Amino acid sequence: MEFAAGVDFGGSSAKVGLVDRAGGILAKETVPINASEEFERIVVPVESRIQALAERHAAKGRLIAVGIGTPGFIEEGSGTIVGGCENIPALQGRSIQEHMGKAIGVPAFADNDANCAAAGELAFGAGRRFSNFAFVPLGTGVGGGLVLNRRLFRGARGFAAEIGHMCLDPNGLQCNCGSRGCLEQYASGPAIVRLYQEKRRKRELAAPALSPKQIADRAREGDRLACETFGETGRWIAQALGTLLNLLNLEACILGGGISEAGDIILEPVRSQLPDFIWPIVGAGVSIIAAQLLNEAGILGAAAQAMERLEG
Amino acid sequence: MEFAAGVDFGGSSAKVGLVDRAGGILAKETVPINASEEFERIVVPVESRIQALAERHAAKGRLIAVGIGTPGFIEEGSGTIVGGCENIPALQGRSIQEHMGKAIGVPAFADNDANCAAAGELAFGAGRRFSNFAFVPLGTGVGGGLVLNRRLFRGARGFAAEIGHMCLDPNGLQCNCGSRGCLEQYASGPAIVRLYQEKRRKRELAAPALSPKQIADRAREGDRLACETFGETGRWIAQALGTLLNLLNLEACILGGGISEAGDIILEPVRSQLPDFIWPIVGAGVSIIAAQLLNEAGILGAAAQAMERLEG
Numbered sequence: 001m002e003f004a005a006g007v008d009f010g011g012s013s014a015k016v017g018l019v020d021r022a023g024g025i026l027a028k029e030t031v032p033i034n035a036s037e038e039f040e041r042i043v044v045p046v047e048s049r050i051q052a053l054a055e056r057h058a059a060k061g062r063l064i065a066v067g068i069g070t071p072g073f074i075e076e077g078s079g080t081i082v083g084g085c086e087n088i089p090a091l092q093g094r095s096i097q098e099h100m101g102k103a104i105g106v107p108a109f110a111d112n113d114a115n116c117a118a119a120g121e122l123a124f125g126a127g128r129r130f131s132n133f134a135f136v137p138l139g140t141g142v143g144g145g146l147v148l149n150r151r152l153f154r155g156a157r158g159f160a161a162e163i164g165h166m167c168l169d170p171n172g173l174q175c176n177c178g179s180r181g182c183l184e185q186y187a188s189g190p191a192i193v194r195l196y197q198e199k200r201r202k203r204e205l206a207a208p209a210l211s212p213k214q215i216a217d218r219a220r221e222g223d224r225l226a227c228e229t230f231g232e233t234g235r236w237i238a239q240a241l242g243t244l245l246n247l248l249n250l251e252a253c254i255l256g257g258g259i260s261e262a263g264d265i266i267l268e269p270v271r272s273q274l275p276d277f278i279w280p281i282v283g284a285g286v287s288i289i290a291a292q293l294l295n296e297a298g299i300l301g302a303a304a305q306a307m308e309r310l311e312g
Numbered sequence: 313m314e315f316a317a318g319v320d321f322g323g324s325s326a327k328v329g330l331v332d333r334a335g336g337i338l339a340k341e342t343v344p345i346n347a348s349e350e351f352e353r354i355v356v357p358v359e360s361r362i363q364a365l366a367e368r369h370a371a372k373g374r375l376i377a378v379g380i381g382t383p384g385f386i387e388e389g390s391g392t393i394v395g396g397c398e399n400i401p402a403l404q405g406r407s408i409q410e411h412m413g414k415a416i417g418v419p420a421f422a423d424n425d426a427n428c429a430a431a432g433e434l435a436f437g438a439g440r441r442f443s444n445f446a447f448v449p450l451g452t453g454v455g456g457g458l459v460l461n462r463r464l465f466r467g468a469r470g471f472a473a474e475i476g477h478m479c480l481d482p483n484g485l486q487c488n489c490g491s492r493g494c495l496e497q498y499a500s501g502p503a504i505v506r507l508y509q510e511k512r513r514k515r516e517l518a519a520p521a522l523s524p525k526q527i528a529d530r531a532r533e534g535d536r537l538a539c540e541t542f543g544e545t546g547r548w549i550a551q552a553l554g555t556l557l558n559l560l561n562l563e564a565c566i567l568g569g570g571i572s573e574a575g576d577i578i579l580e581p582v583r584s585q586l587p588d589f590i591w592p593i594v595g596a597g598v599s600i601i602a603a604q605l606l607n608e609a610g611i612l613g614a615a616a617q618a619m620e621r622l623e624g
Binding site: 073082083084131132144146148153154155156157158159160161162163165166167168169170177178179180235239242243244246247248249250251276277278279280281282 | 385394395396443444456458460465466467468469470471472473474475477478479480481482489490491492547551554555556558559560561562563588589590591592593594
């Protein structure tokens, strides 16, 4: 048997796992990270853990590649993180892929976490039955991954699929990216929390900062303002997906991230409002569904994109 | 030598030409069309003309394929025009590609005119030096073509690249497609004519319906309202291209159609306002340029997409 290691870098830990070609996880561990440390102090312990896991499971099979998911813009080819990784400053401007490849002695491939998650859905999750889909992780931020002709599409330099930064309203809310009216400003977790609070305050109701999950629970129980919150959020998402579908004639859009766990509470408003934004012929038969890989999406996705790239 | 026939169907005529692999046009003719006639009456005379041209030039080389450009949504594989070809009703629901392939005895490939034009720019024009670009024809309507990894990207069923129907403002102008705020409503020729007229009327100035070319000439001469018209039009185009670049990490955007002949009068406002809508890293080094193939773009593009497809 052959397996790839999947590494999911976050601000406080790296999750590491060994993944076989069917998406089975043979072993996994969490390596704590001090995000303020220097590059080698962060990367070397992760490498050691991967090697230890591979040795422990050597009887079952052979490690053929390492896949690494991190935040940020990762340059195709070199694997250098060229921006957007402010949470772990020491990684910026460096290539974890190059370091890990040398240290472990197998090909290593880095990609941003949203691309990894899209590769995971393609290989093992909700994307298996589609050749062309968009993956839209809705969490603290809004990312994106594009699968075209059953391959992850990365663009000229590896920076493609910034779905969260589609401009939906040129006079809209100011975004962290410097532009206005980006999808991220309307469909992230914080945006949902803020919208529900605003609606409550306008009606002089108590407005505690509930989590998106709590707001979804309220919507499920019939809370009208919670339903409206997901209705309006769903409309922005529908506008973004409509443009994506008109542009790319996809078979499916897969919503991921924490917000997607709300299921039909978020999916139905998107589905019902999507026709307002697309050519009917382009929308016919398109699936708007939730991601399938949840807790282990990071490890599975990182390993999946490495296996995909290994095959060229 | 090998050559392909390129056919460019319009509402009143079909332009037909023989094109070699370097983009040279060996011969061309115009076949009048009565758009209200039935399918065979429209298609058979075009087929006869292609055969006559190929025979006349048989000493120079061999006809290897026929490429056909028409308006509308053309289904990948079958070549059936499944919608959007209201100008020539008899073509709807039929496959010119199948008919011509049988009649002429070489592989025939139909695609919509914007995709053909994009293929033409890729093979013979402004797209030659890029692997990933968007082609945006700005004319009576606004279409689109996407070249990804040096191939035309057609999506799941062949309907991709409806760049004119990206929603730029959910509360914007009503569009013919049924949605609101589509790029086409702000960047087409009629939109430019209307905007300039509105600006003149608001100032109680004479507001004749000048052509986009005349308005561009006025802008070149320093007419402030004409400059503002192209400035605002350029801003909408910049918003659309910003989203395209954030999504697809392209190397270039090529503006085509009649409006692109205004050159820097339209290109400069797009270039200068683009940074408002993109991640700087995604915008770095991107070329915003005009198409190179002008009058013969239809024939060259139709032939180019046929040669591309012939190669698989």
